[in-house]
Amino acid sequence: MGKKLFVILAAVSLVAAACGPSAPAGGGGTTTASATSEAPLRGGTAIIAIWQEPTTLNPLYRNQTVATVVGNGVIEGLARTRADGQYEGELAKSVPTLGNGVTVDGPKMEVRWELKPGIKWSDGNPVTSADIKFTWERWMADAKVNTRDGFSDIEAIDTPDPLTAIVKYKAIFPRYPDNFSGLLPKHLYEKEADLSKTDYNRKHVGTGPYKVTDFRVGESITLERNDNYRIKDKQYLDKIIFKNVPSSQVAIAQLKAGEVHGMWNLLESEMVEVEREAGVRVQADRSPSVERIELNTAMNKDQTEPTSTHPVLGDIEMRKALLWATPKQQIIDRLLAGKVKPGNSPVSLGWAAPTLTQDAYDQKKAIDALDKAGWVKGADGIRSKAGARAALTITTTTGNQTRERIEQVLIDEYKALGVELKIQNMPSATLLSASWSAGDPRKRGSFDLIMYGSSPGIDPGSTVTQRYHSKNIPHAGNNGVGQNYTRVKNAELDKAVDDSNATLDQAKRKEAYAKALKILNDQYVIIWLYDRADIDAHRVELRGWVENPWAEFTDNMEEWFLKK
Amino acid sequence: MGRYVARRLVQAIPLLLGISIISFAILKAVPGGPTAAYEGNPNFTDEDLRRLEAAFGLDQPLHLQYVNWLSRFLVGDWGYSYSGGQPVLQLIFERLPNTLYLTLVVYLTVLLISIPVGILTATKQYSWFDHAVTGATFGFLSTPTFWLGLLLIIFFGLQLRLFPLGGIATPGAEFDLGDRLKHLVLPVATLALVQIGSYTRFLRASMLETLNQDYLRTARAKGLLERTVVLRHALKNAAIPLVTVAALDLPDLFAGALVTEQIFGWPGMGRLFWDAATRSDYPVLMGILAITSALIVLANLLADVLYGYLDPRIRYS
Numbered sequence: 001m002g003k004k005l006f007v008i009l010a011a012v013s014l015v016a017a018a019c020g021p022s023a024p025a026g027g028g029g030t031t032t033a034s035a036t037s038e039a040p041l042r043g044g045t046a047i048i049a050i051w052q053e054p055t056t057l058n059p060l061y062r063n064q065t066v067a068t069v070v071g072n073g074v075i076e077g078l079a080r081t082r083a084d085g086q087y088e089g090e091l092a093k094s095v096p097t098l099g100n101g102v103t104v105d106g107p108k109m110e111v112r113w114e115l116k117p118g119i120k121w122s123d124g125n126p127v128t129s130a131d132i133k134f135t136w137e138r139w140m141a142d143a144k145v146n147t148r149d150g151f152s153d154i155e156a157i158d159t160p161d162p163l164t165a166i167v168k169y170k171a172i173f174p175r176y177p178d179n180f181s182g183l184l185p186k187h188l189y190e191k192e193a194d195l196s197k198t199d200y201n202r203k204h205v206g207t208g209p210y211k212v213t214d215f216r217v218g219e220s221i222t223l224e225r226n227d228n229y230r231i232k233d234k235q236y237l238d239k240i241i242f243k244n245v246p247s248s249q250v251a252i253a254q255l256k257a258g259e260v261h262g263m264w265n266l267l268e269s270e271m272v273e274v275e276r277e278a279g280v281r282v283q284a285d286r287s288p289s290v291e292r293i294e295l296n297t298a299m300n301k302d303q304t305e306p307t308s309t310h311p312v313l314g315d316i317e318m319r320k321a322l323l324w325a326t327p328k329q330q331i332i333d334r335l336l337a338g339k340v341k342p343g344n345s346p347v348s349l350g351w352a353a354p355t356l357t358q359d360a361y362d363q364k365k366a367i368d369a370l371d372k373a374g375w376v377k378g379a380d381g382i383r384s385k386a387g388a389r390a391a392l393t394i395t396t397t398t399g400n401q402t403r404e405r406i407e408q409v410l411i412d413e414y415k416a417l418g419v420e421l422k423i424q425n426m427p428s429a430t431l432l433s434a435s436w437s438a439g440d441p442r443k444r445g446s447f448d449l450i451m452y453g454s455s456p457g458i459d460p461g462s463t464v465t466q467r468y469h470s471k472n473i474p475h476a477g478n479n480g481v482g483q484n485y486t487r488v489k490n491a492e493l494d495k496a497v498d499d500s501n502a503t504l505d506q507a508k509r510k511e512a513y514a515k516a517l518k519i520l521n522d523q524y525v526i527i528w529l530y531d532r533a534d535i536d537a538h539r540v541e542l543r544g545w546v547e548n549p550w551a552e553f554t555d556n557m558e559e560w561f562l563k564k
Numbered sequence: 565m566g567r568y569v570a571r572r573l574v575q576a577i578p579l580l581l582g583i584s585i586i587s588f589a590i591l592k593a594v595p596g597g598p599t600a601a602y603e604g605n606p607n608f609t610d611e612d613l614r615r616l617e618a619a620f621g622l623d624q625p626l627h628l629q630y631v632n633w634l635s636r637f638l639v640g641d642w643g644y645s646y647s648g649g650q651p652v653l654q655l656i657f658e659r660l661p662n663t664l665y666l667t668l669v670v671y672l673t674v675l676l677i678s679i680p681v682g683i684l685t686a687t688k689q690y691s692w693f694d695h696a697v698t699g700a701t702f703g704f705l706s707t708p709t710f711w712l713g714l715l716l717i718i719f720f721g722l723q724l725r726l727f728p729l730g731g732i733a734t735p736g737a738e739f740d741l742g743d744r745l746k747h748l749v750l751p752v753a754t755l756a757l758v759q760i761g762s763y764t765r766f767l768r769a770s771m772l773e774t775l776n777q778d779y780l781r782t783a784r785a786k787g788l789l790e791r792t793v794v795l796r797h798a799l800k801n802a803a804i805p806l807v808t809v810a811a812l813d814l815p816d817l818f819a820g821a822l823v824t825e826q827i828f829g830w831p832g833m834g835r836l837f838w839d840a841a842t843r844s845d846y847p848v849l850m851g852i853l854a855i856t857s858a859l860i861v862l863a864n865l866l867a868d869v870l871y872g873y874l875d876p877r878i879r880y881s
Contacts, residue, residue, distance in 0.1 A: 047735060053839065055648030063601040063647065143619035144649045150608035178607070196649040217658050218831020220735030241736040246829040253722070254729060288606075429596030429844050435613060437623065438597030457606040466609065474610075481610040 045239040048554075049251035049263040053218055053244050053357055056201040056397045059182040060138065060145045065552065066159055069264050070242050072554040073137075073223050074122075074211035077181035077265045078113055078132070081458045081550035085350035087177045091127065091207060095177050098504050102176070107296055108155075109504075111176050117163060120228040121185050122211040129165035130428045133157040134186035136167075142195060149462060150179040174504050175459040184235040185209070198484040209558035210234045219245055222558075235562035236544070255280055261562070262538035262545075263436035264553070268336040269402050270442075274537050286348065286549045287534035289455035293326070293394070293527040295319055296447050298531050304445030311388035313448060317373035318419075320391065321525035323359055324366035325417045326410065326527050335405050336422065343528025345461045346467070349549050350457040352507060358521055358528055366417055375418065391420040394450040395441060397428040403451055405563035406529070421449070423509040436480025443474045445487065453532055458550050461501060464513060468520055486525035494521040565872070568811070569865065571857055576861045583857040584850070588630050590847050597622065598646035598844045620646055633850060634806060643847035652851040655836060662732060663820040663832035669748060670755045675810065676861060678760045682767025682806075686775060689793060697764065706760035709798050713754040713827045730829035751828045755821055759813075774802040811867035815859035819852070 007548050054067040059075055062068065066175065078092040087095040093114045096102045101112040119127040139151045153173045158166040169176070185205050192198050202215040204448040209229045214222035221242045225235045243250045243260060257278050266274060266282070297319075299308040312318055328342040345356045375383035375390060384389040393466060394410065395405040407423050414421045425431075426441070432452065433440045441447045456463035466472050470489040472482030493516055500512035520526070538545060538555045544560040599616065602608045618622045621632055634645060642652040663801070683692045704712075721729045727750050734743050774780065775798055783793045807851045820834030829835075833852065840848035 045736065053835075055839075056650060057648070061649040063605065066602060094768065095799075143615060144644070146602060146616075147605055147608045147612045148615070149609050152611065175607075196644060196654055197654075199653060214736070216735075216831070218662070218829075219732055221735050239736065243731070243735040244829060244831065246730060246826055250729065251828065257722075257729075259729070278618045380814050395591065427596060429594075429598075429600045429842070430858065431596075432600040432603040434603055434608070435599045435617065437617065438599060439595055455604070455606055462604075462607050462609070479614075481614075483610070552785060 006305075012300075013523060022039050028078045040236050040544065040559075041563060042236050042538055042561070043139060043238050044236075044562040045241060046261045046560060046562060047241045047243050047259070049245045049254055049260040050242050051245050051251045051264070053515065054221070057204050057212065057221075058195065059204075060142060061201070062147055062186070063146050066264060069552045069554050070221055070223075071182075071204070071206075072208070072334075072552055073240065073557040074206035074208045074212060074226075075182040075184070076205060076390070077113075078206045079177045081350075081548075083546070083548040083550070085458060085550065087458075090115070091119055091183065102126050102504065104172065104504065105266045107171055109176075111169070111173050113167065113180075113536050114167045115165075115246055116230065117208065119230050121187075121205050121207060122226040123185075123188070123205050124228055124229050125185070125187050126162070127183065127185075127207055128162040129159040129188060130162070130439060131183045131186045132165040132167075132180060133159055134190065135180060135184040138184055138195065139511075140147075149167055150175060153449045165489075166205040170500070172504060175457065175461055177459060210240060210507040229558075231450075231558075237557070240560070250489070252537075255539065257537065259538075261542040262536065264536055265403055266535040266537055267402065268339050268533060268535065271339055271535055272296045272337045279540050280537055281540055282535060283545055283547070283553060284339060285534040285536075285547045285553065286349055287455065287532050288348060288458075288549060289453045289534075290342065290346055290534055291451070291529040292346070292452040292528060293449050294393060294442070294450045294486050295322065295449055295525050295527070296445060296486060297525060298445050300448050302444050302446045303476045305564065306475050306488075306489070310448070312392060314388050315375075315385070316372060316524055317369050318375065321366040321369045321417060322414065322419070323527050324362045324369070324528070325413050325419075326443060327361045327413060328529055329361065329390065331406055331409055335402055335409075336378050340530045343530050344528075345521065345528060346454070346463060347456050347517065348531040350460075352458075352460050352510050353492070354510075354515050354517050356517060356521060363413070363416065370418065377418045381415070381418060382420045385531075389420075390418060393422050394422040394446040394449040395424045395426060395431065395447050398425045399432050406451065414549060416476045434483070442485040443480050445475070445485075450485070451529070455532075459509075459511070460513060464516055465497055465501060468493060468516065486523075488523050488525045490519055490523060493523070567868070569869065571743075571747045572868075575616070576858075576865075579861060580857055581754075582853075584854060585630065585636065587857075588633070588850060589626075591849055592626055592629075593846075594844070595693035596844055599645055605808055615739045628822070629861060630775035633847070637850075637854065642851045643846050646845045647840075647843050652847045655848060656833070656855070659820075659831065659833050659836045660818070662830065663834065664681075665732075666748070666751060666755075666816060666825075666830060666832060667817040668753050668819065670759070670821075671813070673752060673756045674763055679769060679806075681760075682770060683767045683794065683799065685764065686771030687737055688784045689772060695827075697769075700718050701764045704757045705765065707758060707876040709754055709758055709821070710823045710827060711750070712757065713824055716750045716754055717827070730827070732831055737778050751824055751830055754824050754828075763806060763809065767802065770805045772800060774798045777801075799867075800874055802816050803869060805871050807874065811870060812860075813858055814863040815867070818859055819856045 003020055050066050051063060053064040054064060054070050056062050057071045072245060076090045080090040080097045081088045082088055089095055093116050096111050103110045117153055136151055136154055136157055139145050139148055150173060153169050153171060154167055155170045156168045159527045188205060189195060189200060203212045209226055210223035211226040212221060213224045218421060223240045225238055245254060248266060252274055254260045254262045271282055295313045297310050297313055298306055300311055332338055332340055344358045345354055347353045370383060375385045377383050394407055409422045435444045442450060466483040468484060468488060472484040473487050474480040474482045496512050496516035500509050503509055541563050542560060543563050546556050548555050571852040621629055630785055644651055681697055685697045688694055705774055717729055720726045728747050732747055775818055780793055783797050820832040822838055823833045825834035826838055838851050
């Protein structure tokens with residue numbers, strides 16, 4: 001299968017290559033925010049190419065980014081995250097804060113949400129607090145939902161009046177503004193036992209500016225303006241059609257040919273080719289995702305014991321040397337067209353982002369450190385210490401060209417250091433299954449270096465706790481629970497993480513996160529390669545795209561318009 | 565004949581069970597699993613992972629997973645897709661029309677072209693027509709579909725702009741026969757050209773062999789028209805190899821054309837299978853494999869029954 005896939009991918013890129021750089025440089029370009037002063041036009045249809053097929057739009061089940069991209073026009077939450085990383089009320093009048101809607105009583109917490117008056121579902125029925133309660137109930141009753149994060153911490157929801165819902169949490173849950181990111185219409189699905197058999201998967205009724213009017217499997221999804229939207233005539237476009245295409249290369253070809261107005265998701269390495277095209281704009285948004293290399297501090301073996309020590313990576317001097325020998329800027333300039341920034345921590349954006357700088361590239365310092373630490377070069381140029389040879393493996397997802405090239409750079413750099421690096425890549429279904437039983441090497445501890453990307457939420461509490469607290473090291477004894485893949489164990493780090501979870505005060509949380517992430521960096525267990533960009537592209541006649549790193553580019557569909 | 569068919573059908577049951585066990589074992593032997601899809605969600609917890617693995621039955625021993633699947637499958641509950649949670653039967657039946665639409669057109673085009681061409685090349689052996697067709701069919705036979713498809717896209721789609729680059733219809737537009745046909749041309753050409761090559765070769769070879777048989781000389785000696793000799797007497801016998809091939813190709817009508825559907829972005833069964841395979845979506849894969857294997861067994865039976873019709877000397881008991 002892998003070979004066939006490769007053949008097809010190679011073949012599809014052939015198509016794209018054939019279309020070639022048909023226009024001279026200039027005219028195109030990259031925008032980071034395309035705010036425009038021209039008067040918007042009303043009406044028209046925009047076509048956006050998507051190269052993955054949304055299997056469902058249902059927020060309870062969906063697990064694809066592309067499903068969020070399409071669903072953005074339809075689904076709204078109680079609150080949303082603005083581009084500046086602050087919350088604001090979406091369906092709710094405002095976001096409750098401590099003392100202003102949020103009350104803490106011992107270990108428990110209550111959040112009082114008030115809906116904006118007069119909001120209707122796209123079918124014309126009113127949105128009430130009963131829908132909030134119903135959403136929570138359904139999320140807890142259905143075993144197939146994607147994540148119950150937050151919902152499982154709720155004890156009860158009171159609905160004193162149709163516009164007020166009091167959400168009672170069992171414990172302090174600081175990420176409550178994130179919790180209700182979409183509401184389920186009670187009046188439609190109250191009597192449906194199995195949501196997976198309803199049309200909610202394809203034509204879900206929401207409160208957003210658009211509604212799904214046509215879902216043709218594998219072909220296209222048509223959104224039309226929702227005349228019951230709470231802001232009258234807010235939408236400029238009448239229709240937005242998401243067109244399925246087989247690959248990003250085909251999407252690029254169609255964008256260049258003018259068959260579509262925009263496309264979802266380009267790779268950093270594809271940007272340059274598209275930017276050259278006149279009439280096309282590349283929108284490179286910052287994204288919370290950070291590409292990293294995690295170093296295993298425990299023994300590299302299946303079902304590794306958290307108490308074990310990696311013979312090579314167990315030495316912090318070795319870990320420091322690997323970081324110092326990783327030329328982040330060179331990788332960015334050479335392989336990513338200089339379009340991204342070097343990473344410094346797992347939280348790159350938002351109110352919680354710390355001002356941290358991870359040590360820069362310095363090969364001499366790396367060599368000195370290894371010399372001092374007693375790692376002696378053998379006849380083959382590879383260092384060893386106390387019988388442990390500095391021979392390591394690096395693992396990433398197969399078929400990702402950028403990552404495979406980065407591996408080649410690292411092999412050379414580390415070789416100069418006296419460290420042997422061998423590639424041991426795996427398909428993403430194996431590498432990223434996050435499942436102990438499916439054999440995810442990160443869970444099982446069977447890796448040396450592992451490269452992948454991951455992003456925290458706007459409140460990084462969940463990420464920081466699951467990934468860096470020592471209680472979350474997966475091992476056979478706890479049935480593989482936790483995502484602390486580097487097996488880092490540090491009492492101060494644990495305490496800082498615990499502190500962040502014990503308070504609702506944003507400033508204090510930020511301080512605790514900054515402390516935790518500083519300690520994490522001082523352990524030298526993760527190399528933050530670069531802050532990934534979220535790249536989409538559109539033709540110049542489609543206007544009104546605005547950057548929001550916390551949402552997909554479709555977040556403000558209602559503000560898009562077409563200009564001749 | 566009736567008893568023969570019944571016996572063959574009964575024999576098919578253990579065969580299909582065996583196929584399903586092997587397919588299941590192979591799918592499960594592939595490392596990884598469907599949960600990789602949740603990796604991107606920062607709020608996805610280990611608790612969620614366990615709940616989902618339990619809901620999908622992934623936490624059970626392999627043999628139990630199979631027994632659970634089979635017992636539900638037999639009563640018509642084919643399970644739910646791991647990606648999106650929809651019933652497998654629904655996913656299959658909403659794709660099936662698109663695939664049948666493509667594959668039936670291809671199948672008919674292939675038969676309509678290759679039968680007359682095959683007969684003509686055999687009756688006019690060594691003519692310029694025969695040489696031209698022989699050359700062309702060899703060319704198409706040795707062309708991989710993915711390559712041919714891409715060439716057609718590049719030439720007719722990108723350069724000449726005669727046909728769309730892919731898809732089944734212009735998105736969002738009302739139904740329009742012309743638009744549908746335009747989208748159909750390139751994928752049909754890709755699939756048909758290769759298959760026409762193979763069918764024509766089969767028919768030509770067996771026709772040539774049959775045309776030299778004694779009974780045809782007798783038929784001609786009786787004073788029958790050459791047309792009658794070729795079409796009524798020769799073709800019926802010469803068609804047996806072609807019938808075998810054509811009958812065994814029938815399951816492909818359902819399974820779709822994996823590579824071609826992928827290249828042309830055709831929303832059919834081939835792409836459903838492909839996507840399910842990349843997502844480790846076992847219930848969907850098992851559903852498609854089960855139907856396909858049943859169809860292959862039936863197609864074999866159909867081929868055998870057709871032999872009896874075409875050649876009365878073949879008898880079944």
